[in-house]
Amino acid sequence: MQALYAQLLVGLINGSFYALLSLGLAVIFGMLNIINFAHGALYMMGAFVAYFLLNIGGISYWWALLLAPVIVGIFGMILERTMLQWLTGLDHLYGLLLTFGIALIVQGVFQNYFGSSGLPYSIPDQLRGGMNLGFMFLPIYRGWVVIFSLVVCFATWFLIEKTRLGAYLRAATENPTLVRAFGINVPRMITLTYGLGVGLAALAGVLSAPINQVRPLMGADLIIVVFAVVVIGGMGSIMGSIITGFALGVIEGLTKYFYPEASNTVVFVLMVLVLLVKPTGLTGRAA
């Protein structure tokens, strides 16, 4: 039973990363109509920025949690201003190809300087150790990751679905020309949205740094699974991304316990099954 609970916890943690990443993808897709293939690379950058902050600047994990998303977010906004904005009105496949190119460049540069092996990032002192829940031993850091990412996910959901800024954002997604006519600076909003989505990816990167090592290809491995999560969820709603992300993480964890050979493939198998029954995905609108 111990092992089952441990796998469930691992599943929840992976689910947190899936949720944060697919949430960012959904936000970006909504405003820019681009599947951000660079998302995995930016997630990796988040982890590396946290690593640099600690080892070069002596800045702790807690500040990195705030600073890394901001720094990577600014980098993302520069990308949007200098490259992505030129794709407005073109077939959306060009967005995929451009961001794929960006991902190759970013990952290639990091691989050159840091090889392919991982760099360690230690768990902050306050979150070390664990507690005995009676039925299992819970490392505190892992519990923290799950709770923190849940809070961030719901804050993002609240921001987009319940606030005035979010209302502008959703309106601009539906009809940018009309929203501009009301005097709202839509291009700036698009830039900020890209920054927000990228920031979420970087945040996931910081959270993952102490658990998984900091590696140049950490995002490349993860992003394909996240794409599968997005296909299953259908990217129709913010809430859909969050729930699908966590649910698939847990299913993956359960598979690791009951039938480990399939743990790498279960998400893709589920994707196939979901598509056969419901081609638009679980919460999807028609593409």
Add this chain to the structure above:
Amino acid sequence: MTALTDDTLPVTPRAMRDEMILFVVMALLLASVPFTGVYPFFVMQALCFALLACAFNLLIGYGGLLSFGHAMFMGTAGYCSAHALKVWALPPELGVLVGIAAAFVLSLITGYISIRRQGIYFSMITLALSQLLYFIYLQAPFTHGEDGIQGIPQGHMFGVLDLSKPTVLYYVVLVGFLAGFLLIYRIINSPFGEVLKSIRENEPRAISLGYRTDQYKFLAFVLSGTLAGFAGALKVFVAQNASLTDVHWSMSGEVVLMTLVGGLGTIFGPVVGAFVIIAMQQYLAGFGQWVTVIQGSIFVICVLTFRRGVIGEIAHYFRRSL
């Protein structure tokens, strides 16, 4: 939304003649390679990728469908051919057939699943399916995991052509490539190809004209996947191995890059693109990981500045379809 490719030029008899002349020039140039100092192994490898890129281009350039998992057809055909040749000890021609058949079956299944979604979703589904296969091949016993299937016997094709001789092998691969290329050319210029182009330009209109567009797209997917499998089966004889790199998603990315550099939706573009990219990998290998950075930069530059690709720009300049 602008169209994905620059195909506003009408196909006139004159354009067809241009294309045929170019084809003959290309065939003669390639046929003369063994008499020049060019390393034939490099050209053979490029030919296999050129055929793969042409097959891929059939789907995106004429159907508007960006498959981001096309390496799975090449890889699957490669594994099946290699297994047939090495373990079942089949003769080369049957080994190729096994690979093609495997790619055909795979494209039936993956096409059925993926064709119902459009645009980016289609790309992501093909990507995820190819990753599913990657993990299966990583664990399946017959692929030998990380080692791959190595030391594949080349044998005698049709009992007479000794494939262990580089020149013989070269011409076999060249004939295979030219046959595949002509088949794709024929498909593009058939009534089926015209319907495909109309779907790419405006799918709702094609539906309103009474075409069952899903069936056309499905058929294009199966044709493209099977031809990609043919490229994979040929590659087994050239490389004498089948390994995981051929199924990995980065290979699918390379195929996209080749087609993009040469020109999406042009007939000769994928061939030029494949030669450019394979030459780059060959000669820039000393730069190690910087090759990835260079490839990424090419992606970015192509998308931002010359979306038509090399051949596409030339064709646009001369107002011909090439």
